[in-house]
Structure formats: structure tokens, C-alpha cells
Amino acid sequence: MQTASSPTPLLAARDLSVGLVNRHGAFLATNRVSLAVDRGQSLGLLGESGCGKSITLRALLGLVPHPGEIVGGSVTWKGRDWRSLSKSEIRRIRGKDIAMIFQDPASCLNPVFTIGDQVTETLRLKLALKAKAARELARDLLDQVGIPAPEERLRLYPHQLSGGMRQRVMIAMAIATEPDLLLADEPTTALDVTIQDQILTLLARLKERNRMAMILVSHDVGVVAQNCDFIAVMYAGHIVEWGPTHDVLRTPRHPYTRGLLAAIPRLEVSGGRHPLQTIAGAPPTPGELPEGCPFRLRCPSARPECATIPVTLDRKPPDHGSACPIVM
Amino acid sequence: MSLIAFAGRRLAQAIPVLLIITVAAFSVIHLVPGDPARVMLGSRATDEAVQVLREQLGLDKPLVTQYLDFLKAAMQLDFGDSLFQRTAIGPIVAARAVHSLALVGYAVLISLVIAVPLALLSAIRRNLLADHVVRALTTLAFCMPSFWTALLLVLLFSIRLKFFPTSGLGDSPLAYLASLTLPAVSIGLYLTPILLRSLRASLIQTLGAEFVEAARARGFGEARILFKHVLRNSLIAMLTILGINVGFLISGAVIVENVFSIPGLGSLMVAAIVQRDYPVIVALTLVFGVVVVAANFLVDLSYALLDPRIRQ
Numbered sequence: 001m002q003t004a005s006s007p008t009p010l011l012a013a014r015d016l017s018v019g020l021v022n023r024h025g026a027f028l029a030t031n032r033v034s035l036a037v038d039r040g041q042s043l044g045l046l047g048e049s050g051c052g053k054s055i056t057l058r059a060l061l062g063l064v065p066h067p068g069e070i071v072g073g074s075v076t077w078k079g080r081d082w083r084s085l086s087k088s089e090i091r092r093i094r095g096k097d098i099a100m101i102f103q104d105p106a107s108c109l110n111p112v113f114t115i116g117d118q119v120t121e122t123l124r125l126k127l128a129l130k131a132k133a134a135r136e137l138a139r140d141l142l143d144q145v146g147i148p149a150p151e152e153r154l155r156l157y158p159h160q161l162s163g164g165m166r167q168r169v170m171i172a173m174a175i176a177t178e179p180d181l182l183l184a185d186e187p188t189t190a191l192d193v194t195i196q197d198q199i200l201t202l203l204a205r206l207k208e209r210n211r212m213a214m215i216l217v218s219h220d221v222g223v224v225a226q227n228c229d230f231i232a233v234m235y236a237g238h239i240v241e242w243g244p245t246h247d248v249l250r251t252p253r254h255p256y257t258r259g260l261l262a263a264i265p266r267l268e269v270s271g272g273r274h275p276l277q278t279i280a281g282a283p284p285t286p287g288e289l290p291e292g293c294p295f296r297l298r299c300p301s302a303r304p305e306c307a308t309i310p311v312t313l314d315r316k317p318p319d320h321g322s323a324c325p326i327v328m
Numbered sequence: 329m330s331l332i333a334f335a336g337r338r339l340a341q342a343i344p345v346l347l348i349i350t351v352a353a354f355s356v357i358h359l360v361p362g363d364p365a366r367v368m369l370g371s372r373a374t375d376e377a378v379q380v381l382r383e384q385l386g387l388d389k390p391l392v393t394q395y396l397d398f399l400k401a402a403m404q405l406d407f408g409d410s411l412f413q414r415t416a417i418g419p420i421v422a423a424r425a426v427h428s429l430a431l432v433g434y435a436v437l438i439s440l441v442i443a444v445p446l447a448l449l450s451a452i453r454r455n456l457l458a459d460h461v462v463r464a465l466t467t468l469a470f471c472m473p474s475f476w477t478a479l480l481l482v483l484l485f486s487i488r489l490k491f492f493p494t495s496g497l498g499d500s501p502l503a504y505l506a507s508l509t510l511p512a513v514s515i516g517l518y519l520t521p522i523l524l525r526s527l528r529a530s531l532i533q534t535l536g537a538e539f540v541e542a543a544r545a546r547g548f549g550e551a552r553i554l555f556k557h558v559l560r561n562s563l564i565a566m567l568t569i570l571g572i573n574v575g576f577l578i579s580g581a582v583i584v585e586n587v588f589s590i591p592g593l594g595s596l597m598v599a600a601i602v603q604r605d606y607p608v609i610v611a612l613t614l615v616f617g618v619v620v621v622a623a624n625f626l627v628d629l630s631y632a633l634l635d636p637r638i639r640q
Contacts, residue, residue: 061545095546107538110557112635122546157636173546183545 008079009036010213011060011098011181015073018052018059020286027287029055031237032073035215036317037230039180042207042214044224044245046260047234048283053217054103056234057183060215061098062090096126099174103186105166109158115142115169116154122173141172145202164195168202175206181213182206188223200227221264225249230318233257236284236294238311243320253322256295293324301327334632334639342621349617354398356610357385368411368606384408385607407611412603417611421596425615427497428592431515431585432577434508436570438516443523443566448554450524451531462524470521478514478587485510495589511588515581519573526569530562537561563634571627575620579612 015032030052037043045053058064060075062082075082077093085093102108109118119141120134129137135154142150145168158166167187174182184203188196204227207214218224224231224245231248233241233256241254252258259279266274281298284290290297296306303326313321357364365381366373381387385408386394401407407417446466450459469477486494498507534540535558543553582594593612600608631638 058541063541063544065541091547091549093547094544095548100542100545102538102542104538108542110539110543110561111637112560113557114636125548126546159637159640170542 008076009038011075011077011215012036013056013060013073013075016056016059016070016075017072018055018064018068019071020055020064020068022286024285024287028071028289029068029237029286030059030234031311033234033237033239034073034317035232035239035242037181037213037215039213040207040211041230042216042228043230043232044228045215045217045232045234046219046221046224048219050283050286051234052237053234054185057100057185057215057217060183061094061100095122095179096177097179098181098183099177099179100183100185101167101170101174101187104190105163105170106158106190108170109166111158113157114154115156115158115161119154119169119173119176123176126177137176138172141176142169145169145172145175146198147172163191164199167191167195167199171199171202171206175210175212178210179212181215184214184216186218187216189218189220196223203227221249221261233260236289237286238294238323239313240295240311240323241321242313242317244318247320251320253320253327254295254324255299255301255327257322258327259298259300295324331629331632331639335629338625338628342625345621346618349614349621350399350402351395353402353610353613353617354395356613357387357606358391360606364606368604370604381411402614407614408607410600410605410608412600412605412608417608420608421593421611421615424591424593424596427590428578428581428585428594430504431508431511431581431590431592432574434505434512435515435519435577435581436574438512439519439523442516443520443527446520447524447527447531448559450528451535452550452554454528454532466521466524469517472517474514474518475583475587477517478511478584481510481513482587495587497590507588508590511581511584511590514584514587515577519570519577522569522573523566527562527566530565531558534558534562560634564631567627567630567634571623574623575616578619578623579616 012035014034016030016034017028017032018030019026020029021027033052033056035043035045035056045056047053055064055068059070062070062075064070077085077098082090109115113121116135116138119138120129120131123129123134123137124131127134127137138154139150142153147153147165147168153161153165153169158169161169167190171187182203187203188199191199200223203214206212214227216224216228228245231241231243231245232239233248233254235256241248241252241257248257249261252261256279259277262277263279265276279298280300284294284297290307292307292309293299293302293311296302299306301324306326309325311323313323314325315321360367363378363382365378365385365387369377369381386397389397405418405422407421409415410417410420413420446462450462453459482494485491492510493503493507496507498504540553540558543557548557579594579597581592582598584590585592585595593615596608597612599605600612
């Protein structure tokens with residue numbers, strides 16, 4: 001198996017900066033983000049709401065919502081720069097080689113078409129299947145992702161399915177083409193805990209079977225810990241720590257990661273009450289980032305020199321790197 | 329629930345509304361202060377003439393009997409005779425209704441043909457030049473009073489270019505269509521901005537929906553996304569406004585009807601009011617009520633066709 005440090009990873013982003021516009025004006029949603037995944041690998045993007053993880057995922061597919069845009073850096077797919085690909089080549093890669101699933105399956109399906117219409121539309125477009133073959137494959141796929149009575153389900157509309165079933169439909173469409181890479185944006189956040197577990201198990205099984213790479217965006221440490229080989233921790237548009245999941249969770253190096261891990265509530269059997277730890281302060285408003293390290297205003301170990309240090313990982317992936325030169 | 333069951337239920341819901349409309353129409357005569365027959369005939373009428381009219385209209389019978397008679401006759405499209413024209417009202421209204429429906433239908437068609445493509449253009453180019461131009465032009469069209477638009481159209485297309493007749497209705501189907509074109513355009517130009525703005529707003533909202541992003545992530549082309557996925561999800565608000573306006577225009581196109589001398593329902597209504605032709609007013613009140621109910625029923629039906637969630 002290749003590693004993320006191999007010369008041409010499956011997908012790589014280098015110094016990717018995405019500019020977005022909100023009512024306060026333009027700001028950088030991600031700032032020189034670099035990441036890579038290889039066949040069969042899974043990478044978890046971990047961070048709070050608004051840290052830029054979802055927009056990073058969209059930028060990887062060239063789907064930054066207008067009027068936002070990629071303002072710096074590059075994304076390469078199998079060694080080819082997105083910018084060198086034509087629109088039709090990009091459309092071919094999307095949904096065939098790279099598939100994506102979203103946070104809210106209720107709003108990701110078109111409410112006015114049946115499940116069957118939508119699944120077969122994808123199959124006919126991406127696999128050039130005829131109507132009948134597409135219908136048969138659609139039924140197979142629904143069966144594969146654990147939807148009972150798939151034939152009847154194909155005739156239903158999205159609002160007639162539960163949230164878990166809708167996410168299974170999204171996954172069925174995503175895996176139909178046996179993509180090399182699956183981008184998953186908080187795929188279980190909108191679901192019940194039990195359903196969440198079923199969906200994650202399903203994803204893990206499919207990933208194993210198809211040797212599919214996966215980038216999983218989540219704010220939930222547990223979800224990333226269970227499903228990812230590598231973790232990238234994002235804060236205010238920067239990747240502040242990167243490493244093999246085990247190392248990052250066992251020996252977090254960046255003060256933000258440490259704060260994040262300390263803030264997970266634990267069930268203690270031995271009794272005794274421990275107050276839940278939190279990270280003081282609030283994430284910075286986009287566009288109002290402090291100079292230097294973006295975390296320094298909330299950081300317990302901050303020093304004056306933090307205002308001038310650049311945010312770069314001290315070790316390159318796949319090694320365990322941190323963007324904090326103060327806390328070692 | 330199936331579409332037919334939905335349609336059946338909506339029809340059943342329309343029945344009480346229709347009954348209330350008949351009560352309202354029936355009341356027109358009786359809400360007149362004083363003796364309706366005398367009011368209709370004017371102050372110089374003889375007592376004998378008033379008595380004859382009272383009997384002719386059944387005003388000497390009890391109110392409930394009068395209403396039931398009215399209801400029975402109305403179901404057979406019998407509204408009595410016009411006091412002014414001295415002939416049965418049913419055929420007069422029917423002939424006029426055909427012209428009005430043709431005019432409004434034509435106008436709706438024209439405004440849809442203009443509004444839908446421009447709304448699509450505006451929505452995908454929102455806040456860019458094309459969007460500003462479209463919105464400025466349609467606002468201008470909306471601000472022009474329809475009699476003024478009508479006169480300008482006549483001046484250019486009838487008098488200068490001689491493409492269309494200035495007034496009246498042609499006999500052959502083609503001539504009929506030609507004579508309805510300018511009036512339909514006048515009404516259409518009033519309707520277009522209303523439809524365009526509501527469709528543009530819905531399209532912009534739908535374009536931001538997650539299923540659109542999901543379709544892009546699946547590599548669907550923009551044209552497929554726009555025409556298949558976005559448009560169908562955006563039509564409902566526009567159809568609502570269309571339904572309201574059709575109901576209004578059937579009776580409210582009187583100015584355009586007058587400019588082009590088209591014998592429609594609007595001008596019949598105005599004439600009947602001026603002539604105090606109460607039986608005609610009663611019949612038209614009923615017809616306009618039924619048209620509004622029918623237009624709304626069709627709008628409801630189209631909702632259900634477009635969006636399966638509404639069938640629930």
C-alpha cells in the first residue's frame with residue numbers, strides 16, 4: 001500500500017486557500033491547507049463548526065459556492081491539476097471517480113422525484129446504462145446498503161423514507177460507480193446514534209471491499225477515531241495538527257487538539273464528578289483572525305512570539321506534525 | 329394518495345364555496361334598497377310595468393323559494409332574460425366568456441413564454457448585467473398602465489406596421505387569433521413581471537438547495553440541473569400568483585377589452601352596471617365566482633402534479 005507521502009497520491013491539495021464572502025466582506029475560509037490521501041486510506045478532518053472543514057471538502061471537488069473561489073494553491077487528482085482539466089472531464093470525475101455524501105440526507109435528495117428516478121438517473125448518466133439495467137442495478141445497490149424491500153423503496157419519494165434510509169440511498173448512489181474516493185461531509189450528524197453506527201459500519205465495509213479512499217469531515221472525535229487512518233485537525237481555516245489517528249489521539253501535540261480531546265465528556269465508573277473541560281473563549285470570527293497563530297488568544301500556553309509565528313506543520317505527513325513550535 | 333383522489337377531495341371542498349357564491353349572487357338583487365323591480369325600471373316606470381317585472385323575476389314569492397328556483401335555473405345555465413337586450417342571458421354570457429377565456433389564455437401563454445426563460449436567465453446570472461437589464465425592463469413594463477401599453481401597441485403594430493387589426497374580432501380562426509394578439513400582449517406585459525419576479529426568487533432559492541449541490545457533486549450538467557431539478561421545484565409560487573391573476577383578469581380585462589372593442593365579460597359587466605341590468609349582474613357574479621374557484625382548483629391540481637408531498 002502506498003502512503004500519503006508517495007510521489008503521486010490519489011488526491012492531494014497543496015497550500016489550498018479558499019476565499020468566501022459573507023455580510024462582513026471577503027475572508028479566507030481555508031488558509032494554505034495541504035492534505036493527501038491514497039487508495040484505501042481514510043483521512044478525518046476534525047474541527048469545530050466554521051473551521052473550514054466542509055469548505056475544504058467542497059474545494060477538493062471544485063464546488064466552492066459562488067461568489068467564493070479558490071484563491072491559492074492547487075488540487076491534483078491522480079497527479080493531474082484540476083485547473084488543467086476541462087469542464088466535461090471534471091464532470092466525468094465527479095460522481096464517478098470521486099463521490100460525495102452530505103450531512104443532511106433529507107435535503108440532498110430532490111423532493112419531487114422518486115428514489116428510483118434519482119438513483120437510475122445517476123446510473124444512466126455515470127455508467128451509461130439503459131433504463132432497465134439501471135433499474136436492476138438500483139435495486140441491487142439499495143439491497144447492498146441494507147435497505148429492505150428495495151423494489152418498493154424505489155417507487156417512494158424521499159419524504160416517505162426515514163433519515164437513515166435516505167442516507168443509505170445517498171450512499172448507494174455514491175458507491176454505484178465504485179469510486180476511488182468518497183468525500184463524506186458529516187455523514188452521520190443528522191442521524192440517531194444507533195443509525196449513525198450502522199451507517200459508519202456500512203461505510204467501513206464498503207471502503208474495505210472496494211479499496212476506496214475516504215475523507216471524512218466531522219466535529220465528532222469518536223466518529224473520526226473509529227473510522228480514519230489519519231487525522232487532520234483544523235482550526236480557523238488552518239490544519240494545526242496531522243498524524244496517524246492513534247498517535248494524534250494518544251499524544252496530541254497542538255494545544256488546540258489537546259483542548260478538543262479534553263473536552264470530550266467521559267463516563268467514569270469509579271465515581272467522583274469531574275467538571276467538563278472546555279476551551280476558553282470562542283472561535284475567531286471569519287475575517288478577524290489574529291496575526292500569527294490563530295489559536296493564540298484562547299491558548300493556555302500562548303507566548304508573545306505566537307503573534308509572529310507562521311502556521312506550518314513541523315513534520316510532513318504521514319508523520320505526526322503540529323503547527324505549534326511552543327508546546328512540543 | 330393518488331392524484332385522482334386528491335382532485336376528488338379538492339372538488340368536494342369547492343362545493344361549499346360554490347354554494348356561498350350562489351347565495352352572494354342571489355343577494356345582489358335583494359341588497360338593493362327599496363323595491364328591486366322599481367329600481368331596475370327607474371322612477372318613471374308605471375305601477376303595472378313594475379308589477380309585471382316582479383312576477384317575471386319571482387319577487388312576489390317567499391325568499392327561500394326564490395333562492396331554490398334561482399339555484400335550479402342556474403344549474404341549467406338559465407339566468408332569465410336581460411332587461412336591456414330582451415334576450416336570454418345564458419347565451420350572451422357564454423359567447424362573451426369564450427372571448428374572455430381566449431384572451432386571458434392567450435395572455436397567460438404570452439407571459440409564460442416571456443417570463444420563464446427570462447427568469448431562468450436572471451436567476452443564473454443574478455446580480456449581473458443580464459439580471460439587471462431583465463428586471464429593469466420588466467419593471468418598466470409593469471409600471472405602464474395597460475390602456476397606455478395597448479394604445480402604443482396599436483400605434484406601432486396596427487397603424488404603422490399594419491400587422492394586426494386595430495379592433496374587433498376576426499372571423500376565421502387565424503384572423504381571430506390575430507385580432508386577439510395585441511390585447512393579449514397588453515395583458516401579458518402586465519402579467520409577465522409578476523410571474524417573472526416570483527419565479528426568479530424561487531429559482532434562486534432552489535439553486536441554493538443542497539440537492540442541487542449534491543447533483544453537481546455527482547457530475548450532472550448545469551442544463552440538466554436547471555431544467556429538470558430546479559425548475560420543477562420552483563414553479564409553485566409562480567402558479568399561485570398566476571391562479572389569482574387569471575381569476576382577476578377574466579373580469580378585470582375591461583380596459584383592454586374597451587380599447588380593442590372586444591366583446592368580453594369585463595365590458596358586459598360594466599355595461600350591465602351602467603344599465604342597471606340586474607339579472608345580468610347576477611349571472612356574471614356567479615360566473616366570475618365559478619371562474620375563480622375553477623382557476624384555484626387547477627392551480628391546486630398542478631401543485632399536486634409537481635410536488636408529491638402535496639398529495640399527502
